[in-house]
Amino acid sequence: MEQTIKVRAANLTELDWVDGQYDKVGFKRSTGTNELIAIVEVNNVPVGLGRLQHIEPSVAEMGGIYVDENYRGLGLAAKVVEYLITHSTQYTVLYCLPFSPLAHFYNGFGFKSAENLQDIPKPIYEKYLWCNQTYNDEVLLCVLNK
Template identity: 40%
Template sequence: MKTIRIKQAEKNEINWINVKYSEVGFVKSNYENEYIIIAKVENENAGLGRLVQIDNNNIELGGIYVFPNFRGFGVAEKIVQHLCEENSFGIATIWCLPFENLSNFYLKFGFQNSKHVKIPEKIAQKLKWCNSESKYDEKVMLLCKTSKM
């Protein structure tokens, strides 16, 4: 079994991070209002994830991307688990916009359908952007969870 280690990204890694996100059509990161992590498998970069501060009450878990050579090792689980547990923003509501086929993956971390929760405008706009015809081949859905702070 390969060892997966999580480390917080350093500011000097932001250009590399944004190149990786651009490769898959994800929104670029901004180091100033995000907590970005890099997953490593045996000292090789294996994936990325981030928490983005939306406002004083909401954050978005996103940018979960496991590089092709490292899929199937549990890297995505380690990334999401770490981000949910190490919520350094101290904000209780976490939003997630996963591809629809990944909804069961996020449900096991406590995310739920957001039908009965007031959605922040910035999150609603991003959901609309993600599901516009020119962005992704797969439908994006909206989930949220309230973390214990």
């Protein structure tokens, strides 16, 4: 049976589901404001998500990419990242804080290791430090200049 895959923007009535997914993996919950949450569906069932959070004019953080383990291997995370990049037209700089084993995945979308830490917006740098204190896996600080 052929599967129908669709990525769409979440609506505020779905925040409980969104936060439930993030709670499963220890990611920060969504605020529902100043962010675009993308949901990927397989046969109209939500199975993954990601978000773009406004940091400051022209700067956003892409993160919270998560796909239910029963649906991995279908390229769904890539579809979420593509959706978020496509819908980030008001931003010239995107930051991402991936776990180190995912560096190659994000490099494929043009993300590079951030070089000048003094240029990093304070909220991004503080989250980077928090992530490396919170998670067992190393978290990288990557940037995409559009």
